[in-house]
Amino acid sequence: MNTIPAQEIKRRGIAAVDDCIAKGDLHVIRNNQPQYVVISEDRYQALLEAEDEAHTARVLASLEDLRAGRVQRGTAAELLKELDAEG
Incomplete structure:
Protein backbone atom coordinates (compact mmCIF):
# COMPACT_ATOMS: atom_id res chain seq x y z
CA MET A 1 0.00 0.00 0.00
CA SER A 40 -10.82 5.53 -4.69
CA GLU A 41 -14.58 5.83 -5.06
CA ASP A 42 -14.62 2.69 -7.24
CA ARG A 43 -12.77 0.72 -4.55
CA TYR A 44 -15.09 2.08 -1.86
CA GLN A 45 -18.19 1.04 -3.82
CA ALA A 46 -16.69 -2.42 -4.41
CA LEU A 47 -16.09 -2.81 -0.66
CA LEU A 48 -19.68 -1.78 0.12
CA GLU A 49 -20.98 -4.27 -2.44
CA ALA A 50 -18.82 -7.05 -0.99
CA GLU A 51 -20.07 -6.20 2.50
CA ASP A 52 -23.69 -6.42 1.32
CA GLU A 53 -23.02 -9.76 -0.39
CA ALA A 54 -21.35 -11.14 2.74
CA HIS A 55 -24.28 -10.01 4.88
CA THR A 56 -26.76 -11.67 2.54
CA ALA A 57 -24.71 -14.89 2.56
CA ARG A 58 -24.65 -14.91 6.40
CA VAL A 59 -28.42 -14.41 6.58
CA LEU A 60 -29.04 -17.18 4.02
CA ALA A 61 -26.70 -19.53 5.91
CA SER A 62 -28.51 -18.74 9.16
CA LEU A 63 -31.87 -19.47 7.56
CA GLU A 64 -30.52 -22.77 6.25
CA ASP A 65 -29.26 -23.64 9.75
CA LEU A 66 -32.72 -22.86 11.12
CA ARG A 67 -34.45 -25.01 8.48
CA ALA A 68 -32.01 -27.88 9.08
CA GLY A 69 -32.59 -27.81 12.84
CA ARG A 70 -29.06 -26.75 13.69
CA VAL A 71 -30.34 -23.83 15.79
CA GLN A 72 -31.37 -24.10 19.41
CA ARG A 73 -34.19 -21.86 20.46
CA GLY A 74 -34.24 -20.19 23.83
CA THR A 75 -34.10 -16.90 25.62
CA ALA A 76 -31.11 -14.63 25.99
CA ALA A 77 -31.13 -15.36 29.73
CA GLU A 78 -30.92 -19.10 29.04
CA LEU A 79 -28.03 -18.58 26.67
CA LEU A 80 -26.14 -16.44 29.17
CA LYS A 81 -26.72 -19.04 31.88
CA GLU A 82 -25.36 -21.75 29.56
CA LEU A 83 -22.31 -19.65 28.70
CA ASP A 84 -21.63 -19.02 32.40
CA ALA A 85 -21.81 -22.76 33.04
CA GLU A 86 -19.23 -23.40 30.30
CA GLY A 87 -16.85 -20.72 31.66
Whole structure:
Protein backbone atom coordinates (compact mmCIF):
# COMPACT_ATOMS: atom_id res chain seq x y z
CA MET A 1 0.00 0.00 0.00
CA ASN A 2 1.23 3.50 -0.77
CA THR A 3 2.04 5.85 2.07
CA ILE A 4 2.15 9.61 2.40
CA PRO A 5 2.99 11.77 5.41
CA ALA A 6 0.13 13.97 6.63
CA GLN A 7 2.55 16.91 6.41
CA GLU A 8 2.83 16.34 2.66
CA ILE A 9 -0.93 16.65 2.32
CA LYS A 10 -0.87 19.83 4.39
CA ARG A 11 1.87 21.21 2.17
CA ARG A 12 0.58 20.15 -1.27
CA GLY A 13 -3.13 19.64 -0.65
CA ILE A 14 -5.28 17.17 -2.56
CA ALA A 15 -2.75 17.06 -5.40
CA ALA A 16 -0.49 15.00 -3.14
CA VAL A 17 -3.29 12.47 -2.65
CA ASP A 18 -4.15 12.44 -6.36
CA ASP A 19 -0.56 11.57 -7.26
CA CYS A 20 -0.46 8.62 -4.84
CA ILE A 21 -3.99 7.25 -5.18
CA ALA A 22 -3.40 6.63 -8.88
CA LYS A 23 -1.03 3.83 -7.74
CA GLY A 24 -3.56 2.24 -5.37
CA ASP A 25 -4.90 2.56 -1.83
CA LEU A 26 -3.07 5.04 0.37
CA HIS A 27 -2.04 5.09 4.03
CA VAL A 28 -1.71 8.55 5.52
CA ILE A 29 1.09 8.56 8.08
CA ARG A 30 0.80 10.80 11.14
CA ASN A 31 3.22 10.72 14.07
CA ASN A 32 5.08 7.88 12.32
CA GLN A 33 1.95 5.68 12.41
CA PRO A 34 -0.64 4.85 9.74
CA GLN A 35 -3.70 6.87 10.79
CA TYR A 36 -5.98 6.97 7.75
CA VAL A 37 -6.62 5.04 4.57
CA VAL A 38 -7.65 6.79 1.37
CA ILE A 39 -9.26 4.71 -1.36
CA SER A 40 -10.82 5.53 -4.69
CA GLU A 41 -14.58 5.83 -5.06
CA ASP A 42 -14.62 2.69 -7.24
CA ARG A 43 -12.77 0.72 -4.55
CA TYR A 44 -15.09 2.08 -1.86
CA GLN A 45 -18.19 1.04 -3.82
CA ALA A 46 -16.69 -2.42 -4.41
CA LEU A 47 -16.09 -2.81 -0.66
CA LEU A 48 -19.68 -1.78 0.12
CA GLU A 49 -20.98 -4.27 -2.44
CA ALA A 50 -18.82 -7.05 -0.99
CA GLU A 51 -20.07 -6.20 2.50
CA ASP A 52 -23.69 -6.42 1.32
CA GLU A 53 -23.02 -9.76 -0.39
CA ALA A 54 -21.35 -11.14 2.74
CA HIS A 55 -24.28 -10.01 4.88
CA THR A 56 -26.76 -11.67 2.54
CA ALA A 57 -24.71 -14.89 2.56
CA ARG A 58 -24.65 -14.91 6.40
CA VAL A 59 -28.42 -14.41 6.58
CA LEU A 60 -29.04 -17.18 4.02
CA ALA A 61 -26.70 -19.53 5.91
CA SER A 62 -28.51 -18.74 9.16
CA LEU A 63 -31.87 -19.47 7.56
CA GLU A 64 -30.52 -22.77 6.25
CA ASP A 65 -29.26 -23.64 9.75
CA LEU A 66 -32.72 -22.86 11.12
CA ARG A 67 -34.45 -25.01 8.48
CA ALA A 68 -32.01 -27.88 9.08
CA GLY A 69 -32.59 -27.81 12.84
CA ARG A 70 -29.06 -26.75 13.69
CA VAL A 71 -30.34 -23.83 15.79
CA GLN A 72 -31.37 -24.10 19.41
CA ARG A 73 -34.19 -21.86 20.46
CA GLY A 74 -34.24 -20.19 23.83
CA THR A 75 -34.10 -16.90 25.62
CA ALA A 76 -31.11 -14.63 25.99
CA ALA A 77 -31.13 -15.36 29.73
CA GLU A 78 -30.92 -19.10 29.04
CA LEU A 79 -28.03 -18.58 26.67
CA LEU A 80 -26.14 -16.44 29.17
CA LYS A 81 -26.72 -19.04 31.88
CA GLU A 82 -25.36 -21.75 29.56
CA LEU A 83 -22.31 -19.65 28.70
CA ASP A 84 -21.63 -19.02 32.40
CA ALA A 85 -21.81 -22.76 33.04
CA GLU A 86 -19.23 -23.40 30.30
CA GLY A 87 -16.85 -20.72 31.66
